[in-house]
Amino acid sequence: MKAIGYKYAGPVDGNGALQMIDMQSPKIGPHDLLVAVKGISVNPVDVKLRAARAPEDVSGVLGFDAAGTVVEVGSEVSRYAVGDDVFYAGDVTRAGTNSELHAVDERIVGKKPAKLDFVESAGLPLTSITAWEMLFDSFRLSENAGEGQSLLVIGGAGGVGSILIQLAKTLTKLTVIATASRSETETWVRKMGADHVIDHRGDMVAQLKALDLTPTYVAALTATDQHWPAIVELIAPRGHIALIDDPGNLDIGPAKPKALTISWEFMFTRSMFETVDITVQRDLLNRVSDMIDAGTLQSTVTERADALTVETLTQAHKLQESGRVIGKQVLPGLPS
Structure with missing residues:
Protein backbone atom coordinates (compact mmCIF):
# COMPACT_ATOMS: atom_id res chain seq x y z
CA MET A 1 0.00 0.00 0.00
CA LYS A 2 0.96 3.66 -0.31
CA ALA A 3 1.83 5.82 2.69
CA ILE A 4 3.59 9.08 3.46
CA GLY A 5 6.41 8.64 5.93
CA TYR A 6 9.74 10.10 6.96
CA LYS A 7 13.21 8.66 7.61
CA TYR A 8 15.08 11.20 9.71
CA ALA A 9 14.28 13.58 12.53
CA GLY A 10 14.55 17.22 11.57
CA PRO A 11 12.88 20.09 9.73
CA VAL A 12 10.00 19.41 7.40
CA ASP A 13 12.01 20.71 4.45
CA GLY A 14 14.99 18.55 5.33
CA ASN A 15 16.38 15.47 3.61
CA GLY A 16 14.06 12.50 4.03
CA ALA A 17 11.16 14.48 5.44
CA LEU A 18 7.71 13.36 4.30
CA GLN A 19 8.12 11.12 1.28
CA MET A 20 5.75 8.74 -0.50
CA ILE A 21 6.63 5.14 0.30
CA ASP A 22 5.41 1.63 -0.45
CA MET A 23 4.91 -0.65 2.53
CA GLN A 24 3.16 -3.84 3.53
CA SER A 25 -0.48 -3.59 4.53
CA PRO A 26 -0.90 -3.78 8.33
CA LYS A 27 -1.47 -7.13 10.02
CA ILE A 28 -4.30 -6.89 12.49
CA GLY A 29 -4.51 -8.32 15.99
CA PRO A 30 -7.52 -9.86 17.77
CA HIS A 31 -8.96 -6.48 18.86
CA ASP A 32 -8.03 -4.61 15.69
CA LEU A 33 -9.94 -3.12 12.81
CA LEU A 34 -8.35 -2.63 9.40
CA VAL A 35 -9.64 0.69 8.12
CA ALA A 36 -9.55 2.15 4.61
CA VAL A 37 -8.55 5.71 5.51
CA LYS A 38 -10.67 8.40 3.84
CA GLY A 39 -9.79 11.44 5.93
CA ILE A 40 -6.94 12.53 8.21
CA SER A 41 -5.92 15.61 10.17
CA VAL A 42 -2.63 17.10 11.29
CA ASN A 43 -1.89 17.77 14.97
CA PRO A 44 1.04 19.27 16.90
CA VAL A 45 2.12 15.74 17.88
CA ASP A 46 2.87 14.96 14.21
CA VAL A 47 5.22 17.92 13.97
CA LYS A 48 6.89 17.23 17.33
CA LEU A 49 7.58 13.58 16.52
CA ARG A 50 8.87 14.28 13.02
CA ALA A 51 11.20 17.03 14.24
CA ALA A 52 12.60 15.30 17.31
CA ARG A 53 12.41 11.52 16.94
CA ALA A 54 13.91 9.36 14.21
CA PRO A 55 11.55 6.52 13.23
CA GLU A 56 12.34 3.05 14.52
CA ASP A 57 11.89 1.65 11.01
CA VAL A 58 12.19 3.13 7.55
CA SER A 59 8.50 4.00 7.27
CA GLY A 60 8.03 6.60 10.01
CA VAL A 61 4.35 6.98 9.16
CA LEU A 62 2.71 9.74 11.20
CA GLY A 63 -0.93 10.73 11.59
CA PHE A 64 -3.10 10.22 14.66
CA ASP A 65 -6.56 11.12 13.43
CA ALA A 66 -8.59 9.25 10.86
CA ALA A 67 -12.03 8.58 9.51
CA GLY A 68 -12.70 5.68 7.19
CA THR A 69 -14.47 2.40 6.53
CA VAL A 70 -13.75 -0.95 8.17
CA VAL A 71 -12.51 -3.52 5.64
CA GLU A 72 -11.40 -6.31 8.01
CA VAL A 73 -11.92 -7.20 11.69
CA GLY A 74 -9.88 -9.16 14.23
CA SER A 75 -11.01 -12.41 15.83
CA GLU A 76 -12.16 -10.76 19.09
CA VAL A 77 -13.81 -7.66 17.61
CA SER A 78 -17.37 -7.31 18.87
CA ARG A 79 -18.45 -3.72 18.24
CA TYR A 80 -17.78 -3.21 14.54
CA ALA A 81 -18.19 -5.05 11.25
CA VAL A 82 -16.87 -4.74 7.72
CA GLY A 83 -18.51 -1.75 6.06
CA ASP A 84 -18.88 0.36 9.23
CA ASP A 85 -17.80 4.00 9.01
CA VAL A 86 -15.60 5.00 11.97
CA PHE A 87 -13.36 7.75 13.33
CA TYR A 88 -10.58 7.66 15.92
CA ALA A 89 -7.26 9.11 17.10
CA GLY A 90 -5.07 6.01 17.01
CA ASP A 91 -2.12 5.01 19.14
CA VAL A 92 1.20 6.86 19.22
CA THR A 93 3.09 3.56 19.60
CA ARG A 94 1.79 2.21 16.27
CA ALA A 95 2.15 3.29 12.64
CA GLY A 96 0.06 6.34 11.83
CA THR A 97 -2.88 7.13 9.59
CA ASN A 98 -1.08 8.79 6.67
CA SER A 99 -1.59 5.58 4.72
CA GLU A 100 -4.17 3.83 2.55
CA LEU A 101 -4.96 1.26 5.25
CA HIS A 102 -4.59 1.52 9.01
CA ALA A 103 -4.86 -0.94 11.90
CA VAL A 104 -6.45 0.30 15.12
CA ASP A 105 -7.78 -1.22 18.33
CA GLU A 106 -11.59 -1.23 18.18
CA ARG A 107 -11.76 -0.18 21.84
CA ILE A 108 -10.65 3.39 20.99
CA VAL A 109 -12.81 3.75 17.86
CA GLY A 110 -16.10 5.62 17.55
CA LYS A 111 -18.82 5.69 14.90
CA LYS A 112 -18.31 8.45 12.33
CA PRO A 113 -20.78 11.34 12.58
CA ALA A 114 -23.41 10.90 9.88
CA LYS A 115 -23.72 14.66 9.48
CA LEU A 116 -20.09 15.12 8.39
CA ASP A 117 -18.13 13.61 5.53
CA PHE A 118 -15.00 11.54 6.17
CA VAL A 119 -12.56 14.43 5.78
CA GLU A 120 -14.41 16.75 8.14
CA SER A 121 -14.93 13.93 10.67
CA ALA A 122 -11.18 13.35 10.83
CA GLY A 123 -10.76 16.75 12.48
CA LEU A 124 -12.50 15.70 15.67
CA PRO A 125 -11.11 12.61 17.46
CA LEU A 126 -7.76 13.60 18.99
CA GLU A 265 -3.48 15.39 30.02
CA PHE A 266 -2.15 12.96 27.40
CA MET A 267 -4.83 11.31 25.33
CA PHE A 268 -2.56 8.46 24.19
CA THR A 269 -2.15 7.10 27.74
CA ARG A 270 -5.12 4.74 27.59
CA SER A 271 -4.06 3.19 24.28
CA MET A 272 -0.32 3.08 25.13
CA PHE A 273 -0.87 1.17 28.35
CA GLU A 274 -4.13 -0.60 27.45
CA THR A 275 -5.64 0.66 30.69
CA VAL A 276 -8.58 -1.14 32.24
CA ASP A 277 -10.83 1.72 31.16
CA ILE A 278 -9.55 1.92 27.59
CA THR A 279 -13.10 1.78 26.19
CA VAL A 280 -13.81 5.21 27.69
CA GLN A 281 -12.37 6.66 24.49
CA ARG A 282 -14.77 4.67 22.30
CA ASP A 283 -17.70 5.74 24.44
CA LEU A 284 -16.81 9.43 24.47
CA LEU A 285 -16.22 9.48 20.70
CA ASN A 286 -19.68 8.00 20.24
CA ARG A 287 -21.10 10.76 22.45
CA VAL A 288 -19.26 13.39 20.39
CA SER A 289 -20.58 11.81 17.17
CA ASP A 290 -24.13 11.92 18.50
CA MET A 291 -23.71 15.56 19.58
CA ILE A 292 -22.42 16.54 16.14
CA ASP A 293 -25.38 14.84 14.49
CA ALA A 294 -27.77 16.52 16.94
CA GLY A 295 -26.26 19.94 16.21
CA THR A 296 -25.09 20.57 19.78
CA LEU A 297 -21.43 20.54 18.70
CA GLN A 298 -19.99 22.07 15.55
CA SER A 299 -17.02 21.13 13.42
CA THR A 300 -13.75 22.89 14.25
CA VAL A 301 -12.25 22.50 10.76
CA THR A 302 -10.85 25.66 9.18
CA GLU A 303 -8.26 24.31 6.70
CA ARG A 304 -9.11 21.58 4.19
CA ALA A 305 -6.81 20.32 1.43
CA ASP A 306 -8.14 18.90 -1.83
CA ALA A 307 -5.73 15.95 -1.86
CA LEU A 308 -3.21 14.18 0.35
CA THR A 309 0.22 14.47 -1.25
CA VAL A 310 3.73 14.99 0.04
CA GLU A 311 3.35 18.66 -0.90
CA THR A 312 0.00 19.27 0.84
CA LEU A 313 1.08 17.40 3.96
CA THR A 314 4.33 19.38 4.06
CA GLN A 315 2.35 22.62 3.89
CA ALA A 316 0.12 21.40 6.72
CA HIS A 317 3.18 20.67 8.88
CA LYS A 318 4.57 24.12 8.12
CA LEU A 319 1.33 25.74 9.20
CA GLN A 320 1.38 23.77 12.45
CA GLU A 321 4.93 24.91 13.08
CA SER A 322 3.88 28.54 12.62
CA GLY A 323 1.73 28.36 15.75
CA ARG A 324 -1.07 30.22 13.99
CA VAL A 325 -3.48 27.38 13.25
CA ILE A 326 -7.10 28.16 14.09
CA GLY A 327 -9.23 25.09 14.71
CA LYS A 328 -8.23 22.00 12.73
CA GLN A 329 -6.50 21.13 9.44
CA VAL A 330 -7.85 18.13 7.50
CA LEU A 331 -6.94 16.27 4.33
CA PRO A 332 -8.54 13.40 2.38
CA GLY A 333 -7.03 9.93 2.56
CA LEU A 334 -4.55 8.67 -0.01
CA PRO A 335 -6.25 7.57 -3.24
CA SER A 336 -6.20 3.78 -3.53
Whole structure:
Protein backbone atom coordinates (compact mmCIF):
# COMPACT_ATOMS: atom_id res chain seq x y z
CA MET A 1 0.00 0.00 0.00
CA LYS A 2 0.96 3.66 -0.31
CA ALA A 3 1.83 5.82 2.69
CA ILE A 4 3.59 9.08 3.46
CA GLY A 5 6.41 8.64 5.93
CA TYR A 6 9.74 10.10 6.96
CA LYS A 7 13.21 8.66 7.61
CA TYR A 8 15.08 11.20 9.71
CA ALA A 9 14.28 13.58 12.53
CA GLY A 10 14.55 17.22 11.57
CA PRO A 11 12.88 20.09 9.73
CA VAL A 12 10.00 19.41 7.40
CA ASP A 13 12.01 20.71 4.45
CA GLY A 14 14.99 18.55 5.33
CA ASN A 15 16.38 15.47 3.61
CA GLY A 16 14.06 12.50 4.03
CA ALA A 17 11.16 14.48 5.44
CA LEU A 18 7.71 13.36 4.30
CA GLN A 19 8.12 11.12 1.28
CA MET A 20 5.75 8.74 -0.50
CA ILE A 21 6.63 5.14 0.30
CA ASP A 22 5.41 1.63 -0.45
CA MET A 23 4.91 -0.65 2.53
CA GLN A 24 3.16 -3.84 3.53
CA SER A 25 -0.48 -3.59 4.53
CA PRO A 26 -0.90 -3.78 8.33
CA LYS A 27 -1.47 -7.13 10.02
CA ILE A 28 -4.30 -6.89 12.49
CA GLY A 29 -4.51 -8.32 15.99
CA PRO A 30 -7.52 -9.86 17.77
CA HIS A 31 -8.96 -6.48 18.86
CA ASP A 32 -8.03 -4.61 15.69
CA LEU A 33 -9.94 -3.12 12.81
CA LEU A 34 -8.35 -2.63 9.40
CA VAL A 35 -9.64 0.69 8.12
CA ALA A 36 -9.55 2.15 4.61
CA VAL A 37 -8.55 5.71 5.51
CA LYS A 38 -10.67 8.40 3.84
CA GLY A 39 -9.79 11.44 5.93
CA ILE A 40 -6.94 12.53 8.21
CA SER A 41 -5.92 15.61 10.17
CA VAL A 42 -2.63 17.10 11.29
CA ASN A 43 -1.89 17.77 14.97
CA PRO A 44 1.04 19.27 16.90
CA VAL A 45 2.12 15.74 17.88
CA ASP A 46 2.87 14.96 14.21
CA VAL A 47 5.22 17.92 13.97
CA LYS A 48 6.89 17.23 17.33
CA LEU A 49 7.58 13.58 16.52
CA ARG A 50 8.87 14.28 13.02
CA ALA A 51 11.20 17.03 14.24
CA ALA A 52 12.60 15.30 17.31
CA ARG A 53 12.41 11.52 16.94
CA ALA A 54 13.91 9.36 14.21
CA PRO A 55 11.55 6.52 13.23
CA GLU A 56 12.34 3.05 14.52
CA ASP A 57 11.89 1.65 11.01
CA VAL A 58 12.19 3.13 7.55
CA SER A 59 8.50 4.00 7.27
CA GLY A 60 8.03 6.60 10.01
CA VAL A 61 4.35 6.98 9.16
CA LEU A 62 2.71 9.74 11.20
CA GLY A 63 -0.93 10.73 11.59
CA PHE A 64 -3.10 10.22 14.66
CA ASP A 65 -6.56 11.12 13.43
CA ALA A 66 -8.59 9.25 10.86
CA ALA A 67 -12.03 8.58 9.51
CA GLY A 68 -12.70 5.68 7.19
CA THR A 69 -14.47 2.40 6.53
CA VAL A 70 -13.75 -0.95 8.17
CA VAL A 71 -12.51 -3.52 5.64
CA GLU A 72 -11.40 -6.31 8.01
CA VAL A 73 -11.92 -7.20 11.69
CA GLY A 74 -9.88 -9.16 14.23
CA SER A 75 -11.01 -12.41 15.83
CA GLU A 76 -12.16 -10.76 19.09
CA VAL A 77 -13.81 -7.66 17.61
CA SER A 78 -17.37 -7.31 18.87
CA ARG A 79 -18.45 -3.72 18.24
CA TYR A 80 -17.78 -3.21 14.54
CA ALA A 81 -18.19 -5.05 11.25
CA VAL A 82 -16.87 -4.74 7.72
CA GLY A 83 -18.51 -1.75 6.06
CA ASP A 84 -18.88 0.36 9.23
CA ASP A 85 -17.80 4.00 9.01
CA VAL A 86 -15.60 5.00 11.97
CA PHE A 87 -13.36 7.75 13.33
CA TYR A 88 -10.58 7.66 15.92
CA ALA A 89 -7.26 9.11 17.10
CA GLY A 90 -5.07 6.01 17.01
CA ASP A 91 -2.12 5.01 19.14
CA VAL A 92 1.20 6.86 19.22
CA THR A 93 3.09 3.56 19.60
CA ARG A 94 1.79 2.21 16.27
CA ALA A 95 2.15 3.29 12.64
CA GLY A 96 0.06 6.34 11.83
CA THR A 97 -2.88 7.13 9.59
CA ASN A 98 -1.08 8.79 6.67
CA SER A 99 -1.59 5.58 4.72
CA GLU A 100 -4.17 3.83 2.55
CA LEU A 101 -4.96 1.26 5.25
CA HIS A 102 -4.59 1.52 9.01
CA ALA A 103 -4.86 -0.94 11.90
CA VAL A 104 -6.45 0.30 15.12
CA ASP A 105 -7.78 -1.22 18.33
CA GLU A 106 -11.59 -1.23 18.18
CA ARG A 107 -11.76 -0.18 21.84
CA ILE A 108 -10.65 3.39 20.99
CA VAL A 109 -12.81 3.75 17.86
CA GLY A 110 -16.10 5.62 17.55
CA LYS A 111 -18.82 5.69 14.90
CA LYS A 112 -18.31 8.45 12.33
CA PRO A 113 -20.78 11.34 12.58
CA ALA A 114 -23.41 10.90 9.88
CA LYS A 115 -23.72 14.66 9.48
CA LEU A 116 -20.09 15.12 8.39
CA ASP A 117 -18.13 13.61 5.53
CA PHE A 118 -15.00 11.54 6.17
CA VAL A 119 -12.56 14.43 5.78
CA GLU A 120 -14.41 16.75 8.14
CA SER A 121 -14.93 13.93 10.67
CA ALA A 122 -11.18 13.35 10.83
CA GLY A 123 -10.76 16.75 12.48
CA LEU A 124 -12.50 15.70 15.67
CA PRO A 125 -11.11 12.61 17.46
CA LEU A 126 -7.76 13.60 18.99
CA THR A 127 -8.85 17.02 20.16
CA SER A 128 -12.24 15.78 21.40
CA ILE A 129 -10.62 13.03 23.46
CA THR A 130 -8.08 15.48 24.89
CA ALA A 131 -10.72 18.03 25.82
CA TRP A 132 -13.14 15.45 27.24
CA GLU A 133 -10.46 13.80 29.38
CA MET A 134 -9.32 17.20 30.62
CA LEU A 135 -12.82 18.13 31.76
CA PHE A 136 -13.97 14.83 33.21
CA ASP A 137 -10.75 12.96 34.12
CA SER A 138 -8.27 15.71 35.02
CA PHE A 139 -10.70 18.22 36.53
CA ARG A 140 -12.99 15.39 37.73
CA LEU A 141 -16.06 17.38 36.82
CA SER A 142 -19.46 15.73 36.48
CA GLU A 143 -21.81 16.63 33.68
CA ASN A 144 -23.94 19.69 34.54
CA ALA A 145 -21.52 20.63 37.34
CA GLY A 146 -19.54 23.85 37.72
CA GLU A 147 -22.28 26.37 38.43
CA GLY A 148 -20.74 29.56 39.83
CA GLN A 149 -17.25 28.48 38.74
CA SER A 150 -15.18 29.40 35.73
CA LEU A 151 -12.69 27.77 33.37
CA LEU A 152 -9.84 29.65 31.71
CA VAL A 153 -8.73 28.15 28.39
CA ILE A 154 -5.29 29.45 27.41
CA GLY A 155 -4.94 29.14 23.64
CA GLY A 156 -8.65 28.84 22.97
CA ALA A 157 -8.49 29.07 19.17
CA GLY A 158 -6.38 25.93 18.63
CA GLY A 159 -7.77 22.49 17.94
CA VAL A 160 -8.14 21.39 21.56
CA GLY A 161 -9.34 24.78 22.75
CA SER A 162 -12.01 24.97 20.04
CA ILE A 163 -13.70 21.74 21.13
CA LEU A 164 -12.97 22.22 24.85
CA ILE A 165 -14.92 25.47 24.86
CA GLN A 166 -17.87 23.74 23.19
CA LEU A 167 -17.85 20.72 25.50
CA ALA A 168 -17.60 22.90 28.59
CA LYS A 169 -20.51 25.07 27.47
CA THR A 170 -22.63 22.09 26.39
CA LEU A 171 -21.98 19.60 29.18
CA THR A 172 -21.14 21.74 32.23
CA LYS A 173 -22.36 24.95 33.84
CA LEU A 174 -18.93 26.56 33.88
CA THR A 175 -18.37 30.12 32.74
CA VAL A 176 -15.74 29.83 30.00
CA ILE A 177 -13.03 32.42 29.48
CA ALA A 178 -10.84 31.86 26.42
CA THR A 179 -7.63 33.62 25.49
CA ALA A 180 -6.96 34.96 22.00
CA SER A 181 -4.42 37.49 20.77
CA ARG A 182 -5.67 38.31 17.25
CA SER A 183 -8.97 39.66 15.98
CA GLU A 184 -9.60 36.49 13.94
CA THR A 185 -8.92 34.19 16.92
CA GLU A 186 -11.14 36.29 19.17
CA THR A 187 -13.96 35.98 16.62
CA TRP A 188 -13.37 32.22 16.43
CA VAL A 189 -13.46 31.51 20.18
CA ARG A 190 -16.64 33.54 20.50
CA LYS A 191 -18.11 31.42 17.71
CA MET A 192 -17.12 28.31 19.69
CA GLY A 193 -19.13 29.65 22.63
CA ALA A 194 -16.69 31.43 24.98
CA ASP A 195 -18.45 33.70 27.47
CA HIS A 196 -15.47 36.04 27.75
CA VAL A 197 -12.24 36.57 25.82
CA ILE A 198 -8.95 37.96 27.15
CA ASP A 199 -5.57 38.50 25.49
CA HIS A 200 -2.84 36.11 26.67
CA ARG A 201 -0.22 38.54 25.37
CA GLY A 202 -1.45 41.11 27.88
CA ASP A 203 -1.85 41.11 31.65
CA MET A 204 -4.20 38.17 32.19
CA VAL A 205 -4.42 38.81 35.94
CA ALA A 206 -5.61 42.39 35.42
CA GLN A 207 -8.03 41.38 32.67
CA LEU A 208 -9.66 38.74 34.87
CA LYS A 209 -9.91 41.17 37.78
CA ALA A 210 -11.70 43.58 35.44
CA LEU A 211 -14.18 40.78 34.67
CA ASP A 212 -14.47 40.00 38.41
CA LEU A 213 -13.67 36.35 37.70
CA THR A 214 -11.32 33.97 39.51
CA PRO A 215 -11.05 30.69 37.59
CA THR A 216 -11.27 27.44 39.52
CA TYR A 217 -9.93 25.55 36.49
CA VAL A 218 -7.21 26.47 34.02
CA ALA A 219 -6.62 24.54 30.80
CA ALA A 220 -3.05 25.46 29.84
CA LEU A 221 -2.86 24.46 26.18
CA THR A 222 0.15 26.44 24.97
CA ALA A 223 3.20 28.34 26.26
CA THR A 224 2.56 27.15 29.82
CA ASP A 225 6.07 28.06 30.96
CA GLN A 226 5.59 31.66 29.79
CA HIS A 227 2.20 32.02 31.46
CA TRP A 228 2.98 30.04 34.62
CA PRO A 229 3.44 32.94 37.10
CA ALA A 230 0.19 34.54 35.92
CA ILE A 231 -1.69 31.22 36.09
CA VAL A 232 -0.65 30.62 39.70
CA GLU A 233 -1.63 34.18 40.62
CA LEU A 234 -5.01 34.28 38.88
CA ILE A 235 -6.40 30.84 39.80
CA ALA A 236 -8.64 30.30 42.82
CA PRO A 237 -7.29 28.57 45.95
CA ARG A 238 -7.59 24.79 45.63
CA GLY A 239 -7.98 25.23 41.90
CA HIS A 240 -6.81 22.79 39.24
CA ILE A 241 -4.38 23.40 36.38
CA ALA A 242 -4.25 20.86 33.53
CA LEU A 243 -1.69 21.17 30.75
CA ILE A 244 -1.00 19.43 27.47
CA ASP A 245 2.20 21.06 26.23
CA ASP A 246 5.81 20.34 27.22
CA PRO A 247 7.18 23.16 29.38
CA GLY A 248 10.88 22.71 29.99
CA ASN A 249 10.92 23.59 33.66
CA LEU A 250 8.07 24.60 35.95
CA ASP A 251 8.59 25.88 39.47
CA ILE A 252 5.59 24.40 41.25
CA GLY A 253 6.62 25.77 44.63
CA PRO A 254 4.45 28.91 44.34
CA ALA A 255 1.42 26.64 43.86
CA LYS A 256 1.67 25.27 47.42
CA PRO A 257 0.08 28.18 49.36
CA LYS A 258 -3.06 27.86 47.23
CA ALA A 259 -3.01 24.03 47.47
CA LEU A 260 -3.32 23.80 43.71
CA THR A 261 -3.65 20.56 41.76
CA ILE A 262 -1.46 20.26 38.66
CA SER A 263 -1.88 17.49 36.12
CA TRP A 264 -0.96 16.54 32.57
CA GLU A 265 -3.48 15.39 30.02
CA PHE A 266 -2.15 12.96 27.40
CA MET A 267 -4.83 11.31 25.33
CA PHE A 268 -2.56 8.46 24.19
CA THR A 269 -2.15 7.10 27.74
CA ARG A 270 -5.12 4.74 27.59
CA SER A 271 -4.06 3.19 24.28
CA MET A 272 -0.32 3.08 25.13
CA PHE A 273 -0.87 1.17 28.35
CA GLU A 274 -4.13 -0.60 27.45
CA THR A 275 -5.64 0.66 30.69
CA VAL A 276 -8.58 -1.14 32.24
CA ASP A 277 -10.83 1.72 31.16
CA ILE A 278 -9.55 1.92 27.59
CA THR A 279 -13.10 1.78 26.19
CA VAL A 280 -13.81 5.21 27.69
CA GLN A 281 -12.37 6.66 24.49
CA ARG A 282 -14.77 4.67 22.30
CA ASP A 283 -17.70 5.74 24.44
CA LEU A 284 -16.81 9.43 24.47
CA LEU A 285 -16.22 9.48 20.70
CA ASN A 286 -19.68 8.00 20.24
CA ARG A 287 -21.10 10.76 22.45
CA VAL A 288 -19.26 13.39 20.39
CA SER A 289 -20.58 11.81 17.17
CA ASP A 290 -24.13 11.92 18.50
CA MET A 291 -23.71 15.56 19.58
CA ILE A 292 -22.42 16.54 16.14
CA ASP A 293 -25.38 14.84 14.49
CA ALA A 294 -27.77 16.52 16.94
CA GLY A 295 -26.26 19.94 16.21
CA THR A 296 -25.09 20.57 19.78
CA LEU A 297 -21.43 20.54 18.70
CA GLN A 298 -19.99 22.07 15.55
CA SER A 299 -17.02 21.13 13.42
CA THR A 300 -13.75 22.89 14.25
CA VAL A 301 -12.25 22.50 10.76
CA THR A 302 -10.85 25.66 9.18
CA GLU A 303 -8.26 24.31 6.70
CA ARG A 304 -9.11 21.58 4.19
CA ALA A 305 -6.81 20.32 1.43
CA ASP A 306 -8.14 18.90 -1.83
CA ALA A 307 -5.73 15.95 -1.86
CA LEU A 308 -3.21 14.18 0.35
CA THR A 309 0.22 14.47 -1.25
CA VAL A 310 3.73 14.99 0.04
CA GLU A 311 3.35 18.66 -0.90
CA THR A 312 0.00 19.27 0.84
CA LEU A 313 1.08 17.40 3.96
CA THR A 314 4.33 19.38 4.06
CA GLN A 315 2.35 22.62 3.89
CA ALA A 316 0.12 21.40 6.72
CA HIS A 317 3.18 20.67 8.88
CA LYS A 318 4.57 24.12 8.12
CA LEU A 319 1.33 25.74 9.20
CA GLN A 320 1.38 23.77 12.45
CA GLU A 321 4.93 24.91 13.08
CA SER A 322 3.88 28.54 12.62
CA GLY A 323 1.73 28.36 15.75
CA ARG A 324 -1.07 30.22 13.99
CA VAL A 325 -3.48 27.38 13.25
CA ILE A 326 -7.10 28.16 14.09
CA GLY A 327 -9.23 25.09 14.71
CA LYS A 328 -8.23 22.00 12.73
CA GLN A 329 -6.50 21.13 9.44
CA VAL A 330 -7.85 18.13 7.50
CA LEU A 331 -6.94 16.27 4.33
CA PRO A 332 -8.54 13.40 2.38
CA GLY A 333 -7.03 9.93 2.56
CA LEU A 334 -4.55 8.67 -0.01
CA PRO A 335 -6.25 7.57 -3.24
CA SER A 336 -6.20 3.78 -3.53
